Structures are given as C-alpha cells and as structure tokens.
Amino acid sequence: MKKILNQSLVYLLAAVVIAVDQYTKYLVRLNLALEERWAPWPWLAPYVRLLHIENTGAAFGLFQSGGLIFTVIAMVVSAVIGYYAFRLPEGQWSLRLILGLMLGGAAGNLIDRLTRGPVTDFISVGNFAIFNVADASISVGVALLAVMMLLESRQKKPMETAPTDVTEASGT
Numbered sequence: 284m285k286k287i288l289n290q291s292l293v294y295l296l297a298a299v300v301i302a303v304d305q306y307t308k309y310l311v312r313l314n315l316a317l318e319e320r321w322a323p324w325p326w327l328a329p330y331v332r333l334l335h336i337e338n339t340g341a342a343f344g345l346f347q348s349g350g351l352i353f354t355v356i357a358m359v360v361s362a363v364i365g366y367y368a369f370r371l372p373e374g375q376w377s378l379r380l381i382l383g384l385m386l387g388g389a390a391g392n393l394i395d396r397l398t399r400g401p402v403t404d405f406i407s408v409g410n411f412a413i414f415n416v417a418d419a420s421i422s423v424g425v426a427l428l429a430v431m432m433l434l435e436s437r438q439k440k441p442m443e444t445a446p447t448d449v450t451e452a453s454g455t
Contacts, residue, residue: 292379293368293386300387304416305394308403311335315405331408337401338413357393361386377431384424391417 315321315335322328364386371379392415395402404413414422 290369292376293364293383296380296383297387297390300384300416300420301391301394304387304391304420307416308395308405311405312403333405334407334413336404336413338404339401354393354396357389357396361389361393364389381424381427381431384420384427388417388421388424391420
C-alpha cells in the first residue's frame with residue numbers, strides 16, 4: 284500500500300491541481316465576460332483583481348500566437364514527468380510534490396488548449412502578467428525544484444579539508 288501511495292502522489296496532486304484549475308477557469312468563463320474585471324472591494328482592485336482574458340501564448344501571456352508549439356511542449360513535458368515520476372525510488376517526497384505541481388499545471392493548460400484553443404487566464408496582481416492556477420502551479424513547482432537542486436548541490440560539495448600534515452600547514 285505504501286509503495287502505491289508513494290508512486291501515486293505525483294498523479295494525485297496533479298489531479299487536484301487540474302481539478303482546481305479547471306473549476307476556477309469554468310467559474311471565470313461563466314461569470315465574467317471576456318476582458319471584464321472584478322474585485323470584491325474597490326480598494327483591492329489596484330492590487331489584486333480577476334480579469335478574464337484568453338491567452339494563446341505561454342504562461343503569463345508570453346509568446347502570444349505560439350499555441351501549437353506550446354500544446355506540443357505541454358504534451359511532451361507531461362509525458363516525461365509522468366514517465367519519470369513512476370520510476371522515482373522510494374521516498375523522494377519533495378520531488379514527488381514538485382513533479383505533481385508541474386504535471387498538474389502543464390495538464391491543466393493543455394486541457395484548455397485541446398478543448399478551447401486559448402488558455403483562460405484571470406488572476407491579475409499589480410502590474411504583473413495575468414495568470415491562472417495552472418501557471419502558478421508550474422511556477423511554484425519550478426521554483427521549488429530550483430531551491431531543492433541548490434540545496435542538494437551545496438550538500439554534495441566536498442568540505443574543504445584541513446591540512447593533515449603539520450609540515451603542510453606550516454608551509455615547510
């Protein structure tokens with residue numbers, strides 16, 4: 284049972300990310316017209332608001348009109364993560380969580396591309412690019428992966444060894 288849960292964690296987390304992503308996009312499409320903005324309180328609008336847009340580019344609206352290439356990239360990334368995640372050794376919980384976030388985000392936006400064409404984006408914070416739950420999941424996953432790799436590389440660096448011979452230490 285533990286092995287099944289261990290191997291399934293990536294896919295379970297990805298499924299949660301996909302469900303939340305698709306549900307929030309559905310709610311936005313249902314309640315906001317394209318280009319419509321909404322904030323629960325007027326004082327909050329300059330900082331955080333919902334803005335319904337359609338994105339044909341990559342995450343955060345980058346590289347518009349690259350939809351087909353990003354569809355193919357999302358398919359390849361999802362397949363690679365799915366393949367790799369199944370082969371992870373026991374443990375590796377942090378890597379499984381990271382891969383679950385990235386797989387869920389990639390698949391969430393891929394679903395939009397395959398079923399609708401453009402991706403629905405709606406989270407608008409300050410002057411930052413507009414994004415969605417899938418974009419945020421991918422970004423958090425990539426950031427956590429970078430931190431994990433940095434920490435692991437620091438742990439693997441050999442400690443500088445002190446001279447073992449007294450003559451080495453004195454330089455004679």
